[in-house]
Amino acid sequence: MFACVYAPSSQQATLLAIASSFSPLVEDTAPGMVIFSIVGLGRLIGTPQEIAATVARRGAEAGIQANLAISADPDTAMLAARHFRGITLIPPDREAERLGALPVHVLPADADLIETLDRWGIRTLAELAALPELGFIARFGETGERIMRLARGETHRSLLVMTAPENYHRRIELEHPQRLLEPLLFVISSLLNELMQGLSFNRVTLKLNDVPRTLEFPVPVRESKVILKQLQFDLEAHPPQSAIVSVEVQLNPTEARVLQHGLFIPQAPAPEKLQLTLARLTALLGEGNVGSPELLDTHRPDAFVMRAFSAEAAAAPIQPTAIRFAFRYYRPPIAAQVRVKAERPVSVNAQPILTAAGPWRASGDWWTTAPWDRQEWDVELSNGGLYRVYQASQRWFLEGMYD
């Protein structure tokens, strides 16, 4: 037996709370409507009438104005609760009789089907139930069969039981404040192992003493040791400020990565291994020194930003230009002693200039707080190298070398 509570003006959470207080099998059917099983309540409360009275009393205590229907089938109970005021009890095998007076437009069917029934002169569920079953199903297919069974009170479906959302969140209070990293990682490892269980995650939030730190992963990770190692690098790079008394781990689940490798596609770095390698490289060399460069849309020399490297990057067709030299930067530029004669540089750091081309004047970003303005020269020195020197703010710099 199932009970359906219909209260369109009430909070869904209140309805679910009332339903859950009677049964663990609760269906969150629609806004303002819940259905729950009352099987087994007979021994606790009594007859269906007494159960209905108890549910109604509980609802009244919560300040809910609702319709209540009890039936052997959830769909029958749902129709009755939606369209009969107050408490409705439908004994088994009396469904067609009780629902018969309802108009056909209450059925869950599309407007065309209802209009067809209307044209046939079928106005109520009782009239629908009286139609020949095979002919009706032959015309209207699966939907026709469903509404026919509903009109006859012959549906027998199971509840879509509401389950609490999975919680990927664990917290542990330590008995003694922990200052060392290794025992702390042991605690974090046990929490991760408990949470992960072969599922994939793309974000982890670690709270030490309620101070959060979040790591995002470009591809789903399903191995706890990969996350643990990255947390270790992060903790080593940014150690906590005080001894740890509480550890909290929160994971964000995501769809597992499915990848079909091609026989003739060049090998790419394995994502899990790559993430660990990138974390290790960042720990070794510092942030901003590992990644993929992305050129900025500006004329400012050496303008790029370092983006996170990802082996998922799709190949993009690049049109090469016929370059005949490459450049190597000195970062930061080296201050140089340049001797100038007749407005042309003649030596750099006491080395005579064999050939000089320039000046190439450039400026930009004058509308920002970091304007730049310089004049460049390409100079061939007596050591054989071809360098780029520039003058900015009355000072000379060696920017790099052509190679």
Place this chain on the structure above:
Amino acid sequence: MEALPKGAISEIFGCVSSGKTLILQELLASASARGEFCAVVDSCSAFDPLSASRAGMDLRRLLWVRAGQRADHRIDRAFKAADMILHAGGFGVVVLDLCDVPLRDLNSIPLSYWYRFRLAVENTPTSLIVTGDQPLVKTCARVQLEVKRERLLWRGPVFEGIDFEIIPRKARIAMANQDLRMAG
């Protein structure tokens, strides 16, 4: 220029402004065009993304690792970084750029590093390319190419390019065209 051999160390060396960086960037661009991922371990933070992009490199498929701007321990860090990348696997080309590193630092590189790298790339689809101002890898390199500049190309007052010659000092690869002289 054809790709250098996989599963082995290749070395490209030459003096300043010889054209070795241009060759390197063309190798990276051709690897990128084949759909491979590349890594550049840059000991002096000298890599120019703009030059690489103009050469045809898809920068999104490039892992650029800068060993830092401070001179101390940068060689050590560069070798550690290259070791990590080689052991991570999956890269088509890994470049260890040791150009502009002072001779004193280069002389401190133990030979065992090269043996370790040779074992790391052996039987993998990775080509490890070492660039420097002088030969460094010694017996562990399968290919050694010296780049010699012939002349700088000027058109009026504008620098246009470098005319260079590639001399195979040690090459176990069959080269279809023995005339390796290139106009950069």
